[in-house]
Amino acid sequence: MEKTCTLLIHLDKGTPAIANEIKEALDGNDVPAKVDAMTKAIMLLLNGETLPQLFITIVRRNAILAVMSIYKLPQDRAINYLLTHVDRVSDWGELLQMVVLELIHKVCRTNRAEKGKAAANTYCQLLLSQSDNNVKLIVLDRLNDLKSSHRDIMVDLIMDVLSALSSPNLDIRRKTLDIVLDLITPRNINEVALMLKKEVVKTQSGELEKKGEYRQMLIQAIHSCAIKFPEVASTVVHLLMDFLGDSNIASAIVVVFVREIIETNPKLRVSIITTLLDTFYQIRAARVCSCALWIVGEYCLSLSEVESGIATIKQCLGELPFYSVSEEGEGTDASKKTPQANSITVSSRRPAIFPDGVQPSKVEVNKATTQSLLIIVSMLQLGQSPFLPHPIDNDSYDRIVLCIRLLCNTGDDIRKIWLQSCRQSSVKTLSDKQLQETEELKAKAQVSHAQPDDLIDFFHLKSRKGMSQLELEDEVQDDLKHATGExxxxxxxxxxxxxxxxxxxxxxxxxxxxxxxxxxxxxxxxxxxxxxxxxxxxxxxxxxxxxxxxxxxxxxxxxxxxxxxxxxxxxxxKVAVNTVIQDEKEFLEHIIKSTNMKCLTPLSALDDECGFLAANLYAESVFGEDALVNLSVKKQADGKLSGYIRIRSKTQGFALSLGNKITLKQKGSS
Incomplete structure (x- = not known):
């Protein structure tokens, strides 16, 4: 029968003394001593010792070193793991976070593209997570800087940048569109155009009905996309033509966009003309109406289109006469008695298309000319009547009289001017505009900054000999204006x-x-x-x-x-001074201390007894933004201080935050 046998191993544990020796050996640089100390620690643990004073030294520190040694070998796997669990980094311990920073630093030093990608991703996340508009504006400025150095990365993140359009702030939306328009490529144009179309549709909802300026920005952005990539014009032009009747003239400027598209995209001419004639009765703005009439006159080429255009214009004008004199001698406005035509009525009265396609006879031409003359003369009569609050202006009168003369006596030279030269002039203007935009882009790309061997002009090191006081003050003012961009x-x-x-x-x-x-x-x-x-x-x-x-x-x-x-x-x-402090110099020192700004005016040069103080303060944010503050105060008869504080900065967010801080801190202690 087997009997249990006990094995006894002699170990002089010496308790705390041995534990302290093991700890010192593990903290040292002698590798064999570390191995021997670790062996002793394992033996103690196997014999039931808890070693609480050694647990931290052995497990949190050596575990991190083990992880660091592992990630040095499979760095790609470490990066993938970090990207997968990036949302949990804030919950990790400090030592592990330091390892993460070391990994990011190492990767960014070896691969510059990864640095730009990490920065762009972080900025995009801030753009979505932060609710402060000033923070978003600063982030957009940083993304704009990344656009020049890491364009390929920014192109991949274009939809993330576009998500900033959800902010109701117009400055944020404007900056976002400016950044995105420079990042559009044939690969992402369809996604961008679809996003912009969705935003335009949102402006038709009730809560955004008054956002005409935002709609104008979207229309201009879509216009730019269609000019650069004509293939998307067909998907956006008909959507934008729904705004021709918009009461906001800034948004209704889409008619200019339609005029360019119909010239640069001949395949869309028929559909654009059809849509324009169907929505013509909705137009209310004079500038939009004049441009729409020009489009109808220039691009209605077939006989059916010409007759449809004339019929649509007649329907929108109403019945003749527009103005008549009654027997009692009082004028009546006949046009107001005629209800507005709708698209169904216009369509039903359009003449049929000739099956053989031949041109109308001379009799039909004379009939159409006579009808046109009657309409023009009626308009002239209405414009000269006392019924209107504003009579017709001289330019319009001369233009209408010229049209009457042309219809009564048409020659080959006049036909060439009206039927060819006007269109050619418009095409030339459009081509010149596109050429100018292309040249501006090339010039912008070739703009070089200061050369390495350029002289640096330090104002305070200039010689002041021979300069009058007035010249000196003018030079100081000019340098200040140049420095502040004003x-x-x-x-x-x-x-x-x-x-x-x-x-x-x-x-x-x-x-x-x-x-x-x-x-x-x-x-x-x-x-x-x-x-x-x-x-x-x-x-x-x-x-x-x-x-x-x-x-x-x-x-x-x-x-x-x-x-x-x-x-x-x-x-x-200006920002008004509102404080309980009654000493000028004490108030200046309080502002300097509260805002952590530097005083450019020497405190020793400020007189304590004159009752007036003027000083210049300077501040620079962690983002490298500059601000200049001018403080002007004087002591009143009752002992209180009055005056103004003026803040100047190129960055709106920095100026606002600094102004809010000064307003909050300037009162001082009572």
Missing amino acids: FVNDTDDANKLNRILQLTGFSDPVYAEAYVTVHHYYIVLDITVINRTKETLQNLCLELATMGDLKLVERPQNYTLSPESSKQIKANI
Whole structure:
């Protein structure tokens, strides 16, 4: 019968003393000593010792070293594992996160493309996850920078960038479209066009009905896509023609896009003409109507198209006469008695197509000419009548009289001008525009930055000998304007006209436009308001809303505008000082400490007893963005401080965040 046998192994465990020796050996650099220490530790663990003081040293540290040794051999597998579990990295321990950073750093150093890909992916994730508009604008700027150095990577992520269109902010949408339009290729044009079409359809919904500016941006983007890639024109042109009757003239500018497409894509001519005639009665804007009439006149080539075009125009004009004088001598507007024609009525009255395709006889031509003359004369009579609030202008009158003369006496030279030269001139204008755009793109691509051997002009190291004080001040101001990107020659009228910003539509009862003037630290809005109605407008208030929580403009005043009169309004943009601090220098030091900015004005040069203080502050964000702050305060009779703080930065987000911080911190302690 077998008996149990016990094997005794002698081990002088010495408890904490041996454990401390093992720990010191494992922490050292002697490899044989480490092996021997690890053997002793295993023997102790097999004999039931817990060794709590050695567990951390043996397992979290050596486990990480083991993982690091493994990933050095199969680096590709480590990268794949990281990409698969990238969402869980934030939950990992600090040591493992350090290993991840080391892996990313190593991969990016050996493969520059991976660095750009990682940056682009991270920016796209931030674009979707962040709700702050300022953060999104900064991310879009970084993506725009990546576009020049890692274009292929950005092309692959074009749909991720397009997802930023879900933001209601127009600046974000505009930046997104600008980036995407430069990344379109034949491989992704269909996806981009489909996405833009979906966004255009969304603008027809009720909640986005007032977003005419966004719709205009989308239409211009689709227009650019169709010009670069004509194969997508057929899929978007008919969708955009639904907006010809839009009351927003900015969106209805799609008619210009239709005019270019019908010339550059002859295969779409028949379908575009058919759609245009069917929707012609919906047009309300004068500019859109004139362009649509030109398209009908130039591109209705077949006999059936010409007759359909004339019938459609007659239906939309209504019955003749447009204006007649009654027996009592009072004028009546006959056109208002005629209901608006619809597309079904227009289609039913279109003449049939001749089966043999021959041209109409001379009698039919004379009949059509007579009808056209009757319509034109009736329009001229209506334009000169006192019934209309605005009589016909001289240019339109001369144009209509010229048409009457041409229809009464047509010669070969005149026919050549009207039937050929006008079309050729339009084609030449279109080709010149495309050539100019191509040249601008080439010039933009060839723009070189400063050469390595260019001289660097340091303003503060210049010699000031022989310069008057006035010349010195002018040079300082010019350098400041160049540095902040605000150098404007106000004497150039053409440049001034280009800087006028339209605030309302041309057809609105009150028209307003603004011109921004930047002088030193002052930003002034010169606003022109025009009353286009026949009535006096009382308590008219122009209110300007700024982004963020800053109150940058003064409280608006009420004005009274007489009929068809105008008013010039000036608005200053500035941040007002609101603080309980009563010492000027103490207030400056409080702003510097609260915002962590640098004071460019020496504190020793500031006089404590003059009651006035002006200083310039400078800040740079972690993203490399610059901001210049001008602080001007003075002490009032009651001891309180008053004045203004002006912030200037090329980046809107940085300026807003800095302004919000100053507004929050400037009050100081009571």
